[in-house]
Amino acid sequence: xxxxxxxxxxxxxxxxxxxxxxxxxxxxxxxxxxxxxxxxxxxxxxxxxxxxxxxxxxxxxxxxxxxxxxxxxxxxxxxxxxxxxxxxxxxxxxxxxxxxxxxxxxxxxxxxxxxxxxxxxxxxxxxxxxxxxxxxxxxxxxxxxxxxxxxxxxxxxxxxxxxxxxxxxxxxxxxxxx
Amino acid sequence: xxxxxxxxxxxxxxxxxxxxxxxxxxxxxxxxxxxxxxxxxxxxxxxxxxxxxxxxxxxxxxxxxxxxxxxxxxxxxxxxxxxxxxxxxxxxxxxxxxxxxxxxxxxxxxxxxxxxxxxxxxxxxxxxxxxxxxxxxxxxxxxxxxxxxxxxxxxxxxxxxxxxxxxxxxxxxxxxxx
DNA sequence: TTAAACATGTAAGCTGTTACATGATTTA
DNA sequence: TAAATCATGTAACAGCTTACATGTTTAA
Numbered sequence: 001x002x003x004x005x006x007x008x009x010x011x012x013x014x015x016x017x018x019x020x021x022x023x024x025x026x027x028x029x030x031x032x033x034x035x036x037x038x039x040x041x042x043x044x045x046x047x048x049x050x051x052x053x054x055x056x057x058x059x060x061x062x063x064x065x066x067x068x069x070x071x072x073x074x075x076x077x078x079x080x081x082x083x084x085x086x087x088x089x090x091x092x093x094x095x096x097x098x099x100x101x102x103x104x105x106x107x108x109x110x111x112x113x114x115x116x117x118x119x120x121x122x123x124x125x126x127x128x129x130x131x132x133x134x135x136x137x138x139x140x141x142x143x144x145x146x147x148x149x150x151x152x153x154x155x156x157x158x159x160x161x162x163x164x165x166x167x168x169x170x171x172x173x174x175x176x177x178x
Numbered sequence: 179x180x181x182x183x184x185x186x187x188x189x190x191x192x193x194x195x196x197x198x199x200x201x202x203x204x205x206x207x208x209x210x211x212x213x214x215x216x217x218x219x220x221x222x223x224x225x226x227x228x229x230x231x232x233x234x235x236x237x238x239x240x241x242x243x244x245x246x247x248x249x250x251x252x253x254x255x256x257x258x259x260x261x262x263x264x265x266x267x268x269x270x271x272x273x274x275x276x277x278x279x280x281x282x283x284x285x286x287x288x289x290x291x292x293x294x295x296x297x298x299x300x301x302x303x304x305x306x307x308x309x310x311x312x313x314x315x316x317x318x319x320x321x322x323x324x325x326x327x328x329x330x331x332x333x334x335x336x337x338x339x340x341x342x343x344x345x346x347x348x349x350x351x352x353x354x355x356x
Numbered sequence: 357t358t359a360a361a362c363a364t365g366t367a368a369g370c371t372g373t374t375a376c377a378t379g380a381t382t383t384a
Numbered sequence: 385t386a387a388a389t390c391a392t393g394t395a396a397c398a399g400c401t402t403a404c405a406t407g408t409t410t411a412a
Contacts, residue, residue: 003275010282020391033277035270040372042393065380067391084282087294090301092213094272097181099211099335103328104188104262110322116265123268141353144288150281153353157277157346164342168335175319175331198363218400220365243408245363362409373398381390
């Protein structure tokens with residue numbers, strides 16, 4: 001499937017970037033639906049290069065420090081667009097260790113159970129607030145053909161997802177206290 | 179972290195089971211938040227056995243066919259309960275290849291984009307309906323100290339999650355058609 | 357009698373995480 | 385001058401998927 005390959009190609013299709021810049025994107029911007037560590041990114045870039053899907057120019061920052069700025073090739077763009085057009089088979093529901101715990105929660109007393117739910121709630125509230133703040137950068141829907149439109153769509157998805165999780169946690173707390 | 183270990187211990191804590199039965203649980207009952215193939219389960223059971231957390235009795239079905247029925251040991255129960263009481267640090271948002279695609283969707287024409295969203299919608303509607311049907315088995319909230327209470331909670335979570343995804347997909351379709 | 361379900365295992369390969377390893381540049 | 389950030393890589397290991405491998409029992 002090689003999703004990381006296409007995540008990288010997609011970003012490079014927007015503009016040339018270094019491995020380090022890609023790494024930052026994955027750990028901030030895209031983190032709501034994709035991410036990767038540098039230890040995965042650098043080898044993948046190497047692979048994409050041998051496959052002829054990207055090229056790079058070496059730049060010098062300061063006196064010595066070399067950085068490789070990667071550019072997507074024509075072949076890379078073709079490959080990326082082909083992937084983008086494919087229909088996605090619904091992914092399996094992602095594994096969720098907290099729900100696994102809740103599944104077995106009848107072995108916990110009510111107090112502990114509620115405490116755990118409240119703890120999760122707190123963490124999700126934080127995440128939701130951060131997402132809402134990011135969303136303030138979009139006072140209106142960005143144009144459909146701009147990079148920012150995709151960003152906006154997934155951000156909206158992340159926000160409603162967090163709202164749903166919070167509603168579920170409240171529902172659970174309600175059942176536990178009944 | 180070894181979540182599979184605790185998923186297995188948790189199920190064996192309910193009742194003794196064979197690897198095959200565990201496998202079925204993971205691919206049907208629990209699939210909304212955890213799953214594993216038999217190729218992962220058998221080796222894990224072996225490991226749990228060497229760690230002294232489970233034991234097994236060999237049963238014969240028919241004339242020859244041997245099956246191992248695993249039982250959790252006292253040590254296994256202790257280990258499981260310890261895990262169950264631990265507070266869960268919020269997991270990273272799971273990777274989502276469809277959202278990755280939507281992130282880059284400005285390179286698709288409106289028609290293709292809407293078609294993809296509709297396709298996802300169809301698949302989620304199917305899943306939602308299946309979940310709702312399962313939920314009919316719970317005409318009322320099961321008692322808090324029964325196994326079925328945990329099943330019910332995560333089932334409710336799965337249903338509201340699917341509803342949220344459908345709402346998001348509709349929102350996206352709306353933005354695309356604007 | 358044959359297909360589906362029962363039943364258990366191993367092997368190869370891919371994905372991803374954590375840790376190891378090194379060094380330059382910028383900012384406080 | 386020290387800390388943070390920039391910058392690139394490799395290694396070991398954990399987790400998971402797909403395929404390989406074999407054979408039994410049950411129900412249509």
